[in-house]
Amino acid sequence: MSDALLHAKKVSIRFGGLKALSEFDLEIRKGDLKGLIGPNGAGKTTAFNVLTGVYLPTEGEVFVCGEKVNGRRPHQINRLGLARTFQNIRLFKELTVLDNVRIAVLAERTPLFDRTRVESLKRGPYPGRTVGSVLDALDNYRDWWRALLRTPGFLREEEGIEKRAKELLEVMGLSHRVDELARNLPYGEQRRLEIARALGTRPKVLLLDEPAAGMNTREKADLMVLIRELRSRFELGILVIEHDMKLVMGICEHLTVLDHGETIARGEPAAVRTDPKVVEAYLGEAPAHV
């Protein structure tokens, strides 16, 4: 296997007769900052949903950190190191900013049994699979009791979670909003909170779905700087869907252009911008007799 953190191989998805995505290829390595663009309805968000396990690909394979994730549930894929934000902001609106991030942060605890062994058991054949589930359940019960009895170890974990959440909020410039309800934040800050929440899950690859939508020019400029900073600080691979051409051209080192589910161009931003197919997709077909 390659050392790609996220690897989509000829992924296609059909909804009934509609081919929403066909033979989509993508590779994200550590430190990559790639963009996914295309006109409305081109299949960008569909691609995100396939990668994160919301949809099952009709054909093709998706690998996260070398593991095939076809058919795995979104939360399992997230735990492998893939986190995302949403185009139409999906925060936990009635909760505080801190709680939004705390939910995503996983406690740093020593599990009762070796995690990797339990996971491999659960994916193996029966009866090992049953044993894996039972071990998993036992670990979970212990965790509930620790929480209900508020053991010293549990309280330490909670402190760790809070500390980490506050660190992330500071990175995203939201420290002054910790105790406010998420729904009361201005639009730009809600977008940043979504990124903070995604970072809480300790991802290796971050998928950003139109992170600059609804932001003003200054906020967009700040966001560009911030995305670059996140990449180096958290050693991430980042994939951005974006409509704002200036932003995409400004930060992405590689672009994939989708139209009607087909990949019509890929490569460096400068080359992609002048690609006749891309121009056509965005501006419409050039009249034949001019």
Next chain:
Amino acid sequence: MKSLAPVAIAIAVLALLQVLTASSEYFVYLSLLVGVNVVLAVSLNVINGMTGQFSIGHAGFMAVGAFASALLSQVLNQYRLGFLPEPVEHQLFFFISLVVGGAAAGMCGFIVGLPSLRLRGDYLAIVTLGFGEIILVVVRNTPTFGGALGLSGTPQYTSFFSVWFAVFIVVLFARRLLASPHGRNLVAIREDEVAAEAMGVDTTGYKVRAFVVSSFFAGVAGGLFAHFQSIITPGDSFSFVKSMEIVVMIVAGGLGSTTGAVVAAVVLTLLPEAMRAVFIQIGGGNVALAQSIDQLRKPIFGVLLVVMMLTRPQGIFGTHEAWDLFKRKKGARA
């Protein structure tokens, strides 16, 4: 253990209250009814309020707990351990049958929780409603549970102390749950299931767990109820009407608020009794008049609920908790 200190304090306070209130039979009886309803409301709040799933079959879980623990208690009552004094032995048997009743209800919760993986909102509500009805039909047709006549002769173990200790435990449980990653995951499911799943929350697993713990406590409430009723029948006390009563309590108290569930359960259980006392006063010596005014109890109760929902749709407490107020005050002072 600092975390167990509240338990010790609660035991002391409840034991004292038990002695102080022993003289008034009417008060004790009311307090048992109120306590059972509080346990039911707080536990249902875990599903409907925290996790945002809609269950209207809580009385079904209560019935499972009631009949399972009553039956076990009757069986255990035929044996003597010998090495313990008899009252202690009774309390031990009582405790065991409560836990077994709760566990039986919890298992049913697991089974009912499974369809909740696929169903949402109204559809899930119908499944839980169906479950409640199935339990009653099963009991009515099982001679072991006494059939339609119900189960009588259950030892009368339930005391002020046991009911209110259960109340204390379930409130402590709800509070500590909410202050842990598990509770936060439940709330995340309520707020946005898709986002919760994307942030690594095992939404299906947590929905089932919410059902299991909630129905466990409903089963315990049922067990407590069975041990102070001379007879339990598969009728009104476990019917759909009872389930709706509990739903009304948590909605009136504020979905998601444990404090709200407690307050609403207390008020709504006592309100009819209080109204009766008032009407008897109004009727004066005229018994016939008092009785006809008493007919107005149910309509007035309904009107009060309608008025409340119109003026304060989020319930008495919204999603706030009494202990949050303390925390904020402390924070302000510091």
